[in-house]
Amino acid sequence: MNDAAEKFRSPLAAEVVGPEAEAQFERVWEKPSGWRRISAVNNSVIGRRFILTTFMFFLAGGVLALLIRTQLIVPENDLLSTEVYNQFFTMHGTTMMFLFAVPMMEAFGVYLIPSMIGTRDLCFPRLSAFGYWCFLFGGLLLYSSFLIGSAPDGGWFMYVPLTTKEFSPGINQDFWLLGVTFVEIASITGALELIVTILRMRAPGMSLHRMAIFAWYMLAVSFMIIFGFPPLILASILLEAERAFGIPFYDVTRGGDPLLWQHLFWIFGHPEVYIIFLPAAGLVSAMLPTLSRGPLVGYSLLVLAVVGTAFLSFGLWVHHMYATGIPRLALSFFAGASLAVSIPSGIQVFAWIATLWEGRPLLRTPLLFVIGFIIIFVIGGLTGVMVAMVPFDWQVHDTYFVVAHFHYVLIGGMVFPLFAALFFYLPRATGRMLSETMGKISFWMLFIGFNVSFFPMHLTGLLGMPRRVYTYPAGLGWDWLNLTSTLGAYMFAAGAVVFVVNVFWHVRWGEPAGDNPWEAGGLEWANPSPIPPYNIRSIPRVTSYNPLWDQPGLHDRIESAREYLPTATEGKREVLATSVVGAAPEYVLRLPSPSFVPLLAALATAATFIGFLISKYWIAAAGAATFLLILLFWLWEEPHEKHEKYVGNGLTLPIGSGSTGAHDWLGCLIFIFVDGAVFASLVYAYFYLWTSAAVWPPPGFAPETGTSAIIVLALTVLSLIVVGLTHWAASHHNRRGILLGLFLSLPVLGGLAYALFAAWGELPFNLKSHAYGALVVFIGGYFALHVLLSLCSALFSLARFFIGGAVPHKDVSALVFTQLSLYSAVVGLVAFAVIYLSPTAFG
Amino acid sequence: MAKPEKFAPAPKYGFPADAKGFLLPPVVWAGFFVAIYSVQGAGCAAIEAGYLGFGTLRLLLTALTVLTAAAILVVGIWSGLAFRRIRRENAEGDDGAVQSRFLAEGAMLSAGLFFVATLWIGLPIAWTNPCGG
Numbered sequence: 001m002n003d004a005a006e007k008f009r010s011p012l013a014a015e016v017v018g019p020e021a022e023a024q025f026e027r028v029w030e031k032p033s034g035w036r037r038i039s040a041v042n043n044s045v046i047g048r049r050f051i052l053t054t055f056m057f058f059l060a061g062g063v064l065a066l067l068i069r070t071q072l073i074v075p076e077n078d079l080l081s082t083e084v085y086n087q088f089f090t091m092h093g094t095t096m097m098f099l100f101a102v103p104m105m106e107a108f109g110v111y112l113i114p115s116m117i118g119t120r121d122l123c124f125p126r127l128s129a130f131g132y133w134c135f136l137f138g139g140l141l142l143y144s145s146f147l148i149g150s151a152p153d154g155g156w157f158m159y160v161p162l163t164t165k166e167f168s169p170g171i172n173q174d175f176w177l178l179g180v181t182f183v184e185i186a187s188i189t190g191a192l193e194l195i196v197t198i199l200r201m202r203a204p205g206m207s208l209h210r211m212a213i214f215a216w217y218m219l220a221v222s223f224m225i226i227f228g229f230p231p232l233i234l235a236s237i238l239l240e241a242e243r244a245f246g247i248p249f250y251d252v253t254r255g256g257d258p259l260l261w262q263h264l265f266w267i268f269g270h271p272e273v274y275i276i277f278l279p280a281a282g283l284v285s286a287m288l289p290t291l292s293r294g295p296l297v298g299y300s301l302l303v304l305a306v307v308g309t310a311f312l313s314f315g316l317w318v319h320h321m322y323a324t325g326i327p328r329l330a331l332s333f334f335a336g337a338s339l340a341v342s343i344p345s346g347i348q349v350f351a352w353i354a355t356l357w358e359g360r361p362l363l364r365t366p367l368l369f370v371i372g373f374i375i376i377f378v379i380g381g382l383t384g385v386m387v388a389m390v391p392f393d394w395q396v397h398d399t400y401f402v403v404a405h406f407h408y409v410l411i412g413g414m415v416f417p418l419f420a421a422l423f424f425y426l427p428r429a430t431g432r433m434l435s436e437t438m439g440k441i442s443f444w445m446l447f448i449g450f451n452v453s454f455f456p457m458h459l460t461g462l463l464g465m466p467r468r469v470y471t472y473p474a475g476l477g478w479d480w481l482n483l484t485s486t487l488g489a490y491m492f493a494a495g496a497v498v499f500v501v502n503v504f505w506h507v508r509w510g511e512p513a514g515d516n517p518w519e520a521g522g523l524e525w526a527n528p529s530p531i532p533p534y535n536i537r538s539i540p541r542v543t544s545y546n547p548l549w550d551q552p553g554l555h556d557r558i559e560s561a562r563e564y565l566p567t568a569t570e571g572k573r574e575v576l577a578t579s580v581v582g583a584a585p586e587y588v589l590r591l592p593s594p595s596f597v598p599l600l601a602a603l604a605t606a607a608t609f610i611g612f613l614i615s616k617y618w619i620a621a622a623g624a625a626t627f628l629l630i631l632l633f634w635l636w637e638e639p640h641e642k643h644e645k646y647v648g649n650g651l652t653l654p655i656g657s658g659s660t661g662a663h664d665w666l667g668c669l670i671f672i673f674v675d676g677a678v679f680a681s682l683v684y685a686y687f688y689l690w691t692s693a694a695v696w697p698p699p700g701f702a703p704e705t706g707t708s709a710i711i712v713l714a715l716t717v718l719s720l721i722v723v724g725l726t727h728w729a730a731s732h733h734n735r736r737g738i739l740l741g742l743f744l745s746l747p748v749l750g751g752l753a754y755a756l757f758a759a760w761g762e763l764p765f766n767l768k769s770h771a772y773g774a775l776v777v778f779i780g781g782y783f784a785l786h787v788l789l790s791l792c793s794a795l796f797s798l799a800r801f802f803i804g805g806a807v808p809h810k811d812v813s814a815l816v817f818t819q820l821s822l823y824s825a826v827v828g829l830v831a832f833a834v835i836y837l838s839p840t841a842f843g
Numbered sequence: 844m845a846k847p848e849k850f851a852p853a854p855k856y857g858f859p860a861d862a863k864g865f866l867l868p869p870v871v872w873a874g875f876f877v878a879i880y881s882v883q884g885a886g887c888a889a890i891e892a893g894y895l896g897f898g899t900l901r902l903l904l905t906a907l908t909v910l911t912a913a914a915i916l917v918v919g920i921w922s923g924l925a926f927r928r929i930r931r932e933n934a935e936g937d938d939g940a941v942q943s944r945f946l947a948e949g950a951m952l953s954a955g956l957f958f959v960a961t962l963w964i965g966l967p968i969a970w971t972n973p974c975g976g
Contacts, residue, residue: 204848204850205850205938207851207938207941207942208862208942208945208946209941209942209944209945209946300945300948300949300952301952303949304949304952304953304956307865307866307869307949307953308869308953308956308957310869311869311870311872311873311957312960314873314876315873315876315964327883327887327972327973327974327975328971328972328975329883329904329967329968329971329972329973329974329975330880330883330884332964332967332971333876333879333880333883333964333967336960336963336964336965336966336967337876337960337963337964339963340956340959340960340963340964343956343959343960344956541848579850579852579853580862581852581853581854581861581862581942581946582850582851582852582853582854582938582939582942583850584850584851584852585850586852649847649848650846650847650848651847651848691884691885691888
């Protein structure tokens, strides 16, 4: 420990945990066994499941890639038909982006973050389990399309009009739209709880400036997911609504625009590249100090790079659309942002090189993969700067040059760090080391195979070979380049097979890893390996960025239960909630035990999606209703048996919190961000179609501000007053005020729902006749849905106080209601302005 | 029972050496990006409808860029001065001060990055037709 930090450390108490308390602690945290294991919610179990499942999808996507490359090995090949080839390349891209790259990185977050920040689990363990089941079922739903020969075939980008009902009448694209949306639930739930966990559950003293660097990366990426995924969810809902019910959004003949899909898709799609890259770069930043036997160079600069990339990545989406006829000045905005994002990327590369330069590198397999990553990623980054320039992009747009570029970025930027991390962290999970010999063989096969496969594609692209073609004629100079690429792909696949063999081998024959095989300094190594279900035996005070290096004896104090929360005397799983910036302990947070609820909720969600897929809407409705019932059961909590407890080292803390800023309040806030991003995308769609339409609204479509509309506005404003009253009472823990506010809100929200229904009846158009009408109904409907959600929230909160015995300073249900209702009112006001005011204000 | 340990729950100094200051440059830049893209789109529609001239649109876009760059620059200089002051006034061990110093340094560095990003995005306004394909 450095001397300065040591000054803040009071002497530790000599509190000894007896064998009985020790046994109870183990019992509370143990994983269920046998078939009940599916009810486990621990992050270590869920994280491992996630990593394994995503790796299986990686292998499946890899097999599809090999089949694609085999088809292209010679000109005029007929191994795959056009239809099958289209399905394979669509599912290859979809698998790698949605079922492998993003979830794999989130899986690492789920698995590693709690132990890196010195806590025992994620803050919403059942949500992680729910996310995993959604991911698995969504992935299986997508792959089940192969069983009926109807796999998606519109490309992983699903461009309209190719994917509209007119040009794709089969069920193929519906599998994609519904399956991917289902899978995205997992990404969002994972992001939500990673944010809350990182902000509110770090070990005491782990203030932002000494937070594990991977946590910074995951924090930024989680926010990117929160704001980046909703546009695609909305775009998919709109396309599915058009395909299933004929409601126009992209149909030019009815006021829609296919380019709207491209905008919404790439507002998601470009940040996604960084959503994939940043966590991988975070793993590199986390491993490098250990692998180079020295501190990480430029911690503050790396934090800046991560935050900077997160923001800049949202200003790049149009660089996928340079060839769509957008005005040149607008293109230059995105070109400028595309060039600016190379600055934080460069900062990271130089920080890694400096860390290696300053240290004494340990040239083991993980470091080989890290070096391979830096080389490949820099090449991909350079071609990225090339395609960020509009004139160059116009030359190589939709050619194999672009295929080469993004594989350099994605395989170099994500797969190589992933292999490094698997070599580095697998011993922590299994307690055994992987074979160095096999590791080095697999590295060289992957590295050489990758470059042999993808480097020639730059040339194939420059020679004019377009992407997504299932074959090509001989004699255009593409033959030997394609042959080389295919041979490289086989070599790459062989390298992956060697890695898989190594994994199987090490489980049985690998050398025992011991507690900290790499002599690392991070808290994730402060446990025995394989890692116990509680991650960390007692929760330490952290005074350094590398606690195990700088705080002598910390490992022993953690293991001998002499730090915080050493026991589980009430038979509950407990962690500490700490302040956002300084990580000072604030309250004891109780976590749920194993539960089947997440699995049941995911099954109900699956029923909803399958109902839509097969057009049996009663199944979808039944699934949604069941999900709602399960959700109410899920959210119901018993009051704590006492209000505070002694957590060790002289500190007594309250159990739970009913205040603004508590972890569940924060979770709800993040959910509202997701919801707000969906609504913002909907409003964006409205104004985008306006700018591309000749007349907006079409003649006879503009709704009049009639009696119902005025009542809606008045009740929305009234709901704001009631919400304000309830919020004041909830913030002051005033039970009477809370109950009064909740009771008052019932007629206001009920009346609002009724008035919205009446206003809908007054609309002067048919929903299916024009995109304007469709958007007006969707925007108004979105508001109505949130009014109903607020009503449910008020009823739930009332039930908590009357039946559940909730006390105001321990229960956030009233604060959650005010959050949700406030947000609903804001949605209502924006919707009113868009529907009733904008046509006259800007028309 | 041992004496409770002491913690610094929040940074010792206020804005810009806090979380708000740290996030301000990227947030300002994000607002700028949305604004410049929207103004350009809406402006071109207004030009087509005859409500606006090219010169006015170019002026609007330039003003937006200059104002944003200036605002980010002010935050950068302010946080740089705060960073120096915190370093001068505090001993190594004050945890709240270390938090503030880290956040002030972050604000200063991110102001630098987003100042450059703003200029790169805004520069082409000087020579590119605002609505030309």
